[in-house]
Amino acid sequence: MITVRITPGDKVLTFDRLNTVLQLLNKLGLGMSDALVARDGVLLTPDRKLRRGDELTVRVVVSRG
Amino acid sequence: MKCSRCRDVAEIALPSHHAGFCRPCFLEYFSRQVDKAVRHHRMFGRGDRILVALSGGKDSLALFRELRHQGYDATGLFVDLAIPGSSDAARAAVEGFCASLDAPLIVADMAAEGLPIPLVKERVKRPICSVCGKVKRHYFNRIALERGFTVLATGHNLDDEVGRLFANVLRWDAAYLSDTGPALPAESGFARKVKPLCRLTEFETAAYCFFRDIPHHSAACPYSGGASFTKRKQLMNGLEKESPGSKQAFYEGFLERARHAFAALEQEQGVSLAPCVECGCPTSAGLCGVCRLRKQVGEGDPR
Numbered sequence: 001m002i003t004v005r006i007t008p009g010d011k012v013l014t015f016d017r018l019n020t021v022l023q024l025l026n027k028l029g030l031g032m033s034d035a036l037v038a039r040d041g042v043l044l045t046p047d048r049k050l051r052r053g054d055e056l057t058v059r060v061v062v063s064r065g
Numbered sequence: 066m067k068c069s070r071c072r073d074v075a076e077i078a079l080p081s082h083h084a085g086f087c088r089p090c091f092l093e094y095f096s097r098q099v100d101k102a103v104r105h106h107r108m109f110g111r112g113d114r115i116l117v118a119l120s121g122g123k124d125s126l127a128l129f130r131e132l133r134h135q136g137y138d139a140t141g142l143f144v145d146l147a148i149p150g151s152s153d154a155a156r157a158a159v160e161g162f163c164a165s166l167d168a169p170l171i172v173a174d175m176a177a178e179g180l181p182i183p184l185v186k187e188r189v190k191r192p193i194c195s196v197c198g199k200v201k202r203h204y205f206n207r208i209a210l211e212r213g214f215t216v217l218a219t220g221h222n223l224d225d226e227v228g229r230l231f232a233n234v235l236r237w238d239a240a241y242l243s244d245t246g247p248a249l250p251a252e253s254g255f256a257r258k259v260k261p262l263c264r265l266t267e268f269e270t271a272a273y274c275f276f277r278d279i280p281h282h283s284a285a286c287p288y289s290g291g292a293s294f295t296k297r298k299q300l301m302n303g304l305e306k307e308s309p310g311s312k313q314a315f316y317e318g319f320l321e322r323a324r325h326a327f328a329a330l331e332q333e334q335g336v337s338l339a340p341c342v343e344c345g346c347p348t349s350a351g352l353c354g355v356c357r358l359r360k361q362v363g364e365g366d367p368r
Contacts, residue, residue: 008283031306032078033268036275043076043275045066045085061271062298063122063283 002050004028006058022046028058035060070094077272080309088276095273098264099131106248108259109216115139116214116256118205119163119170121155121282125220126162127270128262130277132218133166139218141170142208144201147181151286158282171212173204179359186288188362193288196358203355207346209256221260224267227312228297230319243331246320253338254347266312 002015004024018024021037021044028035036059037044050056066075068087075085086094102108109115115132119125119141132139143159146152156172163170175181180200186193209217226247233241247263249255262270274281289295305312340346341353348354 008285031302032080033266033305034302036268036271038275043088043272045075045078047066047078059271059275061123061268062295062302063124063267063285 001052002054002056004056004058006060008060018050020046020050021048024050024056024058030058030060034062076276077269079269081266081305081313083309091272092276095265095269096131096135098269099128099261100135102247102261102264103259106246106259106263108218108248108261109137109257111137113138113215114213115216115218116142116171116205116209116212117218118201118220119143119159120220121158122220123274123279123281123283124222124225124262124267124270126158126279126281127273127277128218128220129162129168130166130279131273132261133168139168140214141168142173142205143170144173144204145175146197146201147174147176148183148286148288151284154284155282158280162279162281171208173208175200175204178204179363180355182288185358185362189358197288199354200358203346203353206254206256207344210254215251215257217256217258219258219260220262220270222262222265222267222270223312223316224298224301226260226263227301227316230316231297231301239327239330240335242324242327243335244328246324254340254345263316264313 002018004013004015005011006013006028015024015027018027022032024037025032025035025046032046038057038059039054066078066085067073068075068090069084070090071087073087076088077091078085115137117125117129117132117139119129121143129139129141141159141163143156145156160170182193182197182200185196185200189196205217205219226245230242230245233245247260249258251257301312336349338347338349341348341356342351343356344353346353346355
């Protein structure tokens with residue numbers, strides 16, 4: 001299980017199976033430059049592999065005024 | 066992905082530059098992009114007093130942090146719009162950040178000026194984002210001039226600039242196209258205005274805030290729902306995804322090859338400006354837009 005906290009909004013989602021950050025972004029309908037994805041305080045590029053038990057933060061960066 | 070400079074593990078991928086960077090190399094890249102914009106567009110020098118408009122968002126705080134880091138004489142300016150559920154949090158973010166940098170901050174309080182945005186919204190029947198923008202720009206300019214700053218800097222990034230350019234091209238708005246660009250000279254009662262983040266995307270400024278641990282205000286303005294600029298950004302982001310680098314090419318191409326034509330047209334056909342009879346700020350209408358707005362709000366006259 002991979003847990004993803006999406007900010008702003010603080011929405012939490014879980015995924016049973018995700019291999020890479022790019023897959024996560026695609027599942028969330030986000031482009032590579034739409035959000036920062038972090039694990040343990042480190043940013044992950046789209047090619048990085050995800051592991052079972054990962055707790056990720058997705059920070060959407062597009063400002064909305 | 067490996068860092069393009071040092072081959073360490075990259076934390077950020079930048080397809081438009083065919084590059085990836087680790088944290089230290091990204092921060093170096095960011096500083097260089099700001100420095101390149103400042104030098105290329107002759108924005109300011111070491112002797113300038115720079116007033117930086119701070120909204121509490123990632124872009125303006127990143128800009129302020131970077132200019133202070135590079136040793137510039139930068140003072141923050143926050144315009145408190147008195148919007149419930151937004152302005153207090155933004156002001157707290159700005160005040161906390163300036164205190165952490167031990168940096169000077171000026172706060173302009175729109176409630177004290179008789180222009181709290183909720184009241185303006187109630188009394189004026191025009192789109193509030195455009196009226197609010199006018200109020201902010203008025204106070205940015207006025208405070209810069211009255212307090213003796215030589216430059217007014219804003220945190221507009223490449224996405225903001227491309228979004229604005231795209232909108233103005235769609236309308237072929239010659240007046241706005243003539244003054245699109247990252248550096249506008251001081252003239253006719255306007256302070257010199259610069260946008261040192263014009264080479265950086267909002268993804269990059271967000272990464273900078275993450276790496277520098279800058280706590281910023283990220284909630285959307287409660288009045289901005291349905292604002293057209295977010296839709297334009299989405300369109301441009303879709304184009305960038307298909308063709309990395311297209312935003313930069315669109316913007317830089319306009320500045321190099323088209324802007325001068327619109328500037329010449331505006332010089333020939335544009336309206337002439339004179340000081341507002343009340344506040345002295347430049348206007349084409351005797352009484353400037355903000356003084357008219359203040360009267361309108363004070364009189365409770367919805368238009």
